[in-house]
Amino acid sequence: MRAQAMAPHIAERPVELLAEEEAKGELARLAIAIAHHDELYHAKDAPEISDADYDRLRQRNAAIEARFPELIRADSPSRRVGAAPAAGFSKVTHRVPMLSLENAFEEQDVRDFFATVRNFFRRPEDLARVAEDAIEIMAEPKIDGLSAALRYEDGRLVLGATRGDGVTGEDITANIRTLETVPERLAGHGWPDMIEIRGEVYMERAAFLAFNAERAAAGEQVFANPRNFAAGSLRQLDPSVTAKRPLKFFAYGWGETSAGFARSQAEALARFRDWGLSVNPHSRLCHGIAEVIAYHRDLAETRASLPYDIDGVVYKINDLDLQNRLGMRSRAPRWALAHKFAAEQAQTVMRDIMITVGRQGTLTPTAMLEPVTVGGVVVQRATLHNEDEIQRKDARIGDTVIVQRAGDVIPQIVGVVLERRPPGAEPYKFPEKCPVCDSLAVREPGMAARRCTGGLICAAQAVERLKHFVSRDNFDIEGLGEKHIGAFWQDGLIRQPGDIFRLKADVIAEREGWGEVSASKLIAAIDERRRISLDRFINALGIP
Incomplete structure (x- = not known):
């Protein structure tokens, strides 16, 4: 605690x-x-x-x-790699672990990684092969999908598995057979008697958006992005459901094999193609660190034109002899690196600016956007942070803005495309009164935020404080989420924290969407949290 x-x-x-x-x-x-x-x-x-x-x-x-x-x-x-496989599928042990990759976010991270590779070797002939301007590196787009392993024996597909925690995955053979890009039998010749081919299952963006549109029209929950959709589709207990969803597979590596079949990563990918597997056509054999960084920059600029989502580039030392000698760390190989892209950006029109009020009265501006897909997620709102940020960016209603997903729960506006500003767009005037209770909104000297002075007479502040009170880090009352807090407040069932502990099951059971069982469970959950640790209690009250 x-x-x-x-x-x-x-x-x-x-x-x-x-x-x-x-x-x-x-x-x-x-x-x-x-x-x-x-x-x-x-x-x-x-x-x-x-x-x-x-x-x-x-x-x-x-x-x-x-x-x-x-x-x-x-x-x-x-x-650790990944997570333990879920219930519902039989388990598969990967005889060669499916490891994760070390990540790089800046170009210097990439240079540091390959400097570590050079420091691993001592012999002059090896140092010449890994020199900064000479090392051969296969650069492959990092598909944002679900890793899978395909085991072929005598050329026939006998097993399909997820990565799971890297050691134990799930048997998804029946589902993986439904993918058109996964051959039931390897083509050509020269494949080992047994080989486990690894790759990524993904869904193209157009197919994902069309499927989501159908679900929305039917009143069903939509998926957040193509990766989630592909993963959920591949792990259906009914293979016929998977068969109806246009999943695809790119091969990029291998695990256990009964015999060697290539001397380099480039040769291995070529063999995969010969055997009837799909290989990403944008993969490129680069020579030297400068070339891989240039490839990364090129792909970052053109990624929006690809039919599928990618979130970076994977670099692999091309020579398999060097790969084998470098070996593995606990959760990642020493010969491969994932170079992530910076947060993805997109342009769209800001239709309005909505002001929300937090539990401490802070007025926060949120841009209401023309829906735009950013990295596979449909974005309709983005944070503008505060009054100063709006002025600094000179963001106006009707502007075309640059939206960035940078790890925030709500994406952010990072700039305005001034040459697309519509005629008559006026500078935004930040409200001087609370939009909820109409109390004066004051900005103290030296502070970035403007705050509502209404205190607990402000419904927005009162509701937000109640939401904070029951949140996970505080009272953590199961079944009493933000939606229910808002509804209970709206109908006058609660006004202050103590009211939560005076709620009655029979009153709740009569509300729309509730019944005797669900109401009783909520009251039981509330009763369980009548005693909590002092630190949680203090935090719940908002005492710093």
């Missing part, structure tokens, strides 16, 4: 300023958080944070471990 209570403050502290005890608590918090998000992403296909936010968690964990190696935990995320 102590580590959790300290986390909100320590989580923002630079790693170099952490004391040993604080670092220990942070590693405990990060291990729990990353395991939670791994489970959502790999086993349930329902991530609740962006890839950028997830990467930041892993980067912070790695930085703390590098500074305090004696504190590395047995359950460290750096020793």
Whole structure:
């Protein structure tokens, strides 16, 4: 509990300023958080944070471990890949683990990675092969899909499996057979008697948007992005459901094999093509670090024209002899690197600016956008942060704006396309009164935020404080989410925190969408949280 209570403050502290005890608590918090998000992403296909936010968690964990190696935990995320397979499918053990990849976010990260490769070797002939201007690297678009392994024996497909936690995956053979790009029998000749071919299952963007449109028209829940849709489709218990969804497969590697079949990554990809498997045509054999970085820049500029989502480039040392000698770390090979793209951007029209009021009265502007797909997610709103940001960007209603997904729950506006500004667009005037209670909205000297002075007479502040009170880090009352808090407030059932503990099952049961069973469960959940730790209680009250 102590580590959790300290986390909100320590989580923002630079790693170099952490004391040993604080670092220990942070590693405990990060291990729990990353395991939670791994489970959502790999086993349930329902991530609740962006890839950028997830990467930041892993980067912070790695930085703390590098500074305090004696504190590395047995359950460290750096020793784990993915998440355990879900129930519903039989388990498959990968005889050669399906490892994750080390990530790079800046060009310097890429140069540092290959400098580490050069430092691994000593013989002059080896150093010549890995020299910065000469090393052969296969650069492949990093498809944002679901990793899968296909086992062929005597050329026939006998098993399909997910990656799972890297060691144990799920048997999805019946589903993988429904993909047109997965051959039932390998073509050509020269394939080993047994080979496990690895690759990515994905869905093209146009097919995803069409399918989502059909679900929305039918009143069904839509998927957030093509990756989630592909993962959910591949893990259907009924293969006929998977067969109706246009999934595709790109081969990019291999695991266990009964015999060698190539001397380089480039040759291996060529063999895959000869055997009837799809290989990404945009993969490129590069010579030297400058060439791979140039390839990354080119692909970043043209990625929007690709029919599928990608989130970076994977670099693999081409020579398999060098790969084998470099070997593996605990969760990633030393011969491969994933170079992620910067947060994706798109342009759209800002139709309006909506002001919301937080639990402390802060007025926050949100851009209401013409819907636009950014990285496979349909974005309709984006944060403008505060009054100063609107003025600094000179964002006006009707402007064409640049939207960026940079790990925020709500994407952000990073700029305005001035040459597309419509005639008559007026500078935005930030409200001086609360849009909810009409109280004066004051901006204190030196502060970025303008705040409503209505306090608890402001319905927006009161509701937001109640939402904070029952949130996960505070009272954590199961079944009492933000939607129910808002509805109970609207109908006068609750006005202050104590009212939550005076709710009656018979009153709730009569409400639309509720019944005796669900109402009784909610009251039981509330009763369970009548006693909580002091630190949670203080935080729930909003006391810093």
